[in-house]
Amino acid sequence: xxxxxxxxxxxxxxxxxxxxxxxxxxxxxxxxxIDRDDRHVYQPGLLFxxxxxxxxxxxxxxxxxxxHDGIExxxxxxxxxxxxDNTVLLSHGETVPYDVLVIASGASLLSGETEGLTGxxxxxxxxxxxxxxxxxxxxxxxxxxxHGRLVVNMVDLPVKCPVAPLExxxxxxxxxxxxxxxxxxxxEYVTSLDGAFTKATCNRELSGLLSGKGIDVITEFNTGEVDxxxxxxxxxxxxxxxxxxxxxxPLHGGAEFVGRSTGLGDELGFVLVDRGTLQATAAxxxxxxxxxxxxxxxxxxxxxxxxxxxxxxxxxRYLEGRELKPTFDGHxxxxxxxxxxxxxxxDFNYETEPLPGWFPEPRLGxxxxxxxxxxxxxxKLAFEWIYxxxxxxxxxxxxxxxxxxxxxxxxxxATMERSIR
Amino acid sequence: xxTTLETPVERDPEGFFVHPEQWTEAMAPxxxxxxxxxxxxxxxxxxxNFMRRAYLENGTAPSIRTLGKASxxxxxxxxxxFPKGPAKLAAKIAGIPKPRGCI
Numbered sequence: 001x002x003x004x005x006x007x008x009x010x011x012x013x014x015x016x017x018x019x020x021x022x023x024x025x026x027x028x029x030x031x032x033x034i035d036r037d038d039r040h041v042y043q044p045g046l047l048f049x050x051x052x053x054x055x056x057x058x059x060x061x062x063x064x065x066x067x068h069d070g071i072e073x074x075x076x077x078x079x080x081x082x083x084x085d086n087t088v089l090l091s092h093g094e095t096v097p098y099d100v101l102v103i104a105s106g107a108s109l110l111s112g113e114t115e116g117l118t119g120x121x122x123x124x125x126x127x128x129x130x131x132x133x134x135x136x137x138x139x140x141x142x143x144x145x146x147h148g149r150l151v152v153n154m155v156d157l158p159v160k161c162p163v164a165p166l167e168x169x170x171x172x173x174x175x176x177x178x179x180x181x182x183x184x185x186x187x188e189y190v191t192s193l194d195g196a197f198t199k200a201t202c203n204r205e206l207s208g209l210l211s212g213k214g215i216d217v218i219t220e221f222n223t224g225e226v227d228x229x230x231x232x233x234x235x236x237x238x239x240x241x242x243x244x245x246x247x248x249x250p251l252h253g254g255a256e257f258v259g260r261s262t263g264l265g266d267e268l269g270f271v272l273v274d275r276g277t278l279q280a281t282a283a284x285x286x287x288x289x290x291x292x293x294x295x296x297x298x299x300x301x302x303x304x305x306x307x308x309x310x311x312x313x314x315x316x317r318y319l320e321g322r323e324l325k326p327t328f329d330g331h332x333x334x335x336x337x338x339x340x341x342x343x344x345x346x347d348f349n350y351e352t353e354p355l356p357g358w359f360p361e362p363r364l365g366x367x368x369x370x371x372x373x374x375x376x377x378x379x380k381l382a383f384e385w386i387y388x389x390x391x392x393x394x395x396x397x398x399x400x401x402x403x404x405x406x407x408x409x410x411x412x413x414a415t416m417e418r419s420i421r
Numbered sequence: 422x423x424t425t426l427e428t429p430v431e432r433d434p435e436g437f438f439v440h441p442e443q444w445t446e447a448m449a450p451x452x453x454x455x456x457x458x459x460x461x462x463x464x465x466x467x468x469x470n471f472m473r474r475a476y477l478e479n480g481t482a483p484s485i486r487t488l489g490k491a492s493x494x495x496x497x498x499x500x501x502x503f504p505k506g507p508a509k510l511a512a513k514i515a516g517i518p519k520p521r522g523c524i
Contacts, residue, residue: 157484194506194509220506222496236485236497237500
């Protein structure tokens with residue numbers, strides 16, 4: 001009998017996993033993708049919506065249309081996974097058996113977990129650009145905003161695309177300068193971290209950019225409560241930050257069904273997996289990909305893409321009874337928009353922090369690492385096409401390997417510093 | 422660098438242990454005092470032990486949010502026990518590397 005491969009989630013990770021598996025297995029495996037809706041959002045585009053630089057309607061396509069022929073797509077809510085029985089229980093009571101399960105259910109926003117955040121003023125003077133609705137509400141709020149304090153608050157990690165809050169600050173600075181009202185607006189970045197970014201060299205570069213643009217950074221601020229009516233963030237240790245307009249990046253967690261399934265996830269609902277093989281700790285025939293996992297790297301589309309190769313190879317090895325290989329190295333690659341048609345590019349993995357240099361080719365680039373350039377901005381814009389036409393169909397991106405290449409990176413800085421001062 | 426503790430151990434510039442296996446329970450009160458915590462109560466120890474266990478199991482130190490959800494001590498109290506930065510301070514006292522957000 002053909003092995004049944006069941007994939008929960010038709011986002012970036014689930015779609016590219018399904019398409020890669022279909023290519024490798026053809027008719028020899030039965031591949032099914034389950035999602036609760038048929039709306040695939042190009043999430044990197046959300047950042048641009050508040051500034052009128054992207055049309056929200058154009059960021060959404062049907063999930064089904066991104067899947068290759070021969071892959072079954074089903075609309076359903078998942079109740080829980082019974083790893084002992086190799087079944088998934090759907091919320092309408094149906095039980096779906098599997099031989100291999102791939103959890104690709106992403107990360108969810110838990111806005112309600114921060115007291116007051118979804119209270120008075122939500123979607124008006126407080127919003128988030130992490131959803132299509134929120135980003136659209138923020139576009140309207142920004143249009144009307146002409147003086148006062150704009151506060152961008154990353155409540156706590158992990159979050160999807162952890163550089164996006166910084167990109168928002170940079171784009172806001174550019175937006176208000178274009179409108180000629182930058183001097184009437186204070187932009188503050190409030191973070192639970194002890195710097196703008198966790199990795200030393202990159203933190204230095206980004207902190208320099210922030211201060212150069214007159215963006216204030218408040219660190220080690222753990223938001224415990226938001227007072228929408230009074231316009232205040234209140235930390236757990238009773239510090240306060242006033243705001244006129246709040247852009248919140250709410251707490252994230254894994255899919256709720258992960259929490260309802262015994263032994264599968266961590267406290268936040270992310271699937272416990274081996275960081276090299278992507279096999280779940282709970283069961284040998286369960287794997288996870290993308291934002292749904294607990295691997296210690298960024299929650300980003302590039303990560304799901306680089307994980308794809310390891311995931312598919314290990315599923316095949318599992319089905320053939322061979323030993324899995326820990327080939328995923330934590331590779332992450334992100335463009336960071338800095339406004340004025342420029343962007344930075346960072347490339348790193350579990351062991352190597354983002355460093356200056358060239359990408360993808362040493363010396364030749366053409367993209368400079370950890371340095372602002374117009375070419376990086378063009379790269380970021382081009383990525384939308386690559387996302388729909390290369391990444392989701394499960395094709396390799398020419399010249400870019402799944403494992404990080406140390407060549408082209410200047411490694412000096414890394415050995416000099418181990419932590420953020 | 423080495424510390425004022427009797428047994429020399431390697432710590433990073435911020436005072437976090439580089440080799441968690443060098444830590445012993447007896448060192449905790451000294452590290453706590455360095456960080457301005459006078460006496461370690463049972464509630465402190467509940468957090469310190471949780472922190473160490475979680476690190477040894479997962480290879481990463483828990484965040485404040487995980488501590489609040491899983492250590493049995495609510496976030497508000499964590500800030501009373503370990504003022505300013507509960508996750509960082511508890512990690513330092515528990516002899517494990519600095520908690521890092523994953524970016």
